[in-house]
Amino acid sequence: MNSGKRQKQRKVLLMGKSGAGKSSMRSIVFSNYVAKDVRRLGATIDVEHSNIKFMGNLMLNLWDCGGQDGFMENYLTHQREHVFSNVAVLIFVFDVESREFQSDLVDYSYIVQALGECSPQAKIFCLIHKMDLVTARLRLPLFEERIEFIRGSSEGFKDSVDFFATSIWDQSLYKAWTQIIYYLIPNASTIESLLQQLAEVIDARELILYERTTCLMVTHVTRGLEGQNPFTDRFERISSILKTHKQSMARHTGIPAGSANFAEMQIKTSRFMFFITRLTENTNLAASIPPSEQVFNAARVNILLARHRFAELDISNKPRAGLSHAYQRTSDDKELADIAAGYVGGKA
Numbered sequence: 001m002n003s004g005k006r007q008k009q010r011k012v013l014l015m016g017k018s019g020a021g022k023s024s025m026r027s028i029v030f031s032n033y034v035a036k037d038v039r040r041l042g043a044t045i046d047v048e049h050s051n052i053k054f055m056g057n058l059m060l061n062l063w064d065c066g067g068q069d070g071f072m073e074n075y076l077t078h079q080r081e082h083v084f085s086n087v088a089v090l091i092f093v094f095d096v097e098s099r100e101f102q103s104d105l106v107d108y109s110y111i112v113q114a115l116g117e118c119s120p121q122a123k124i125f126c127l128i129h130k131m132d133l134v135t136a137r138l139r140l141p142l143f144e145e146r147i148e149f150i151r152g153s154s155e156g157f158k159d160s161v162d163f164f165a166t167s168i169w170d171q172s173l174y175k176a177w178t179q180i181i182y183y184l185i186p187n188a189s190t191i192e193s194l195l196q197q198l199a200e201v202i203d204a205r206e207l208i209l210y211e212r213t214t215c216l217m218v219t220h221v222t223r224g225l226e227g228q229n230p231f232t233d234r235f236e237r238i239s240s241i242l243k244t245h246k247q248s249m250a251r252h253t254g255i256p257a258g259s260a261n262f263a264e265m266q267i268k269t270s271r272f273m274f275f276i277t278r279l280t281e282n283t284n285l286a287a288s289i290p291p292s293e294q295v296f297n298a299a300r301v302n303i304l305l306a307r308h309r310f311a312e313l314d315i316s317n318k319p320r321a322g323l324s325h326a327y328q329r330t331s332d333d334k335e336l337a338d339i340a341a342g343y344v345g346g347k348a
Helices: 022-029 037-038 068-077 080-084 101-118 136-152 172-184 188-202 224-228 232-253 291-311 324-327 333-340
Strands: 008-016 047-054 057-063 087-095 125-131 162-165 206-211 217-222 264-270 273-278 285-291
Touching: 008 022, 008 101, 008 172, 022 047, 022 136, 022 172, 037 172, 047 136, 047 324, 068 162, 068 333, 087 101, 087 172, 125 172, 125 217, 162 172, 188 217, 188 291, 206 232, 206 273, 217 232, 224 232, 273 291, 285 291, 285 324
Parallel strands: 008 057, 008 087, 087 125, 125 162
Antiparallel strands: 047 057, 206 217, 206 285, 264 273, 273 285
């Protein structure tokens, strides 16, 4: 958010056997690829390093590790300390249709042992990938069976491993990576608390915070009856829609997909109103509010006034003042603050 502050680096290992789909998912999430384009990606040779700026001051030091047997052996012997030291997160990808699942489990157990020696505080996420290749009625039983085997090979991490069934062809990939990113952001709870305050001020049914470049959800606040929304994958669906929209803008404008963005999108119906707008340099905010022009206009103004408060947040997790400080008047926004004075809480 505030780029002038010191960046915090988090080392993330992306591992799994060759062909499991590691580089494909990395390219979709961080490099604005679409699923049909990943076929042209070649096999990863040794380790591909990527420094990915996320939420302004969080730098993901992503190590995409080639999964060929020779590379695996090298990681576990000659490069053991180099690869497995100072790791925040290990993401291990299993190909659900692998014909050598027992061999994959053996490699995984060796990697977990090395991680336990060099980075015992690391978090492990296991992605059971390419689930779209499995018949729908068999997916859940197979997923649960795989979890049981993998957990049994997780050594000292067996009680803390998180599992996700994923595919590059649906929203499941975004759901998994959203949870991974949420774990990596040290001040996510602080952002969530501030978002809760903002939701109460503007009478929002739901607020969803998205990182602008990747379109991954950072966190959300759901209030009232919105908690009964039957579309439990709505956050990931919006991620997918935003990503597709960015790619469409890139094709028609010539702007790189990573830089393509929009100012605001609005939807107004008789049952609800919804808009997505820029919150900070690095985030977009989606808001679902009651069907009232008064509440809608008040929400947009108050979000504008709260922007600098969110922009102040960084990964240092220092204690901050409450949301009320977001409404301090400066020479630049005094006129707008005067206009908004009667709108706080959506009341004229």
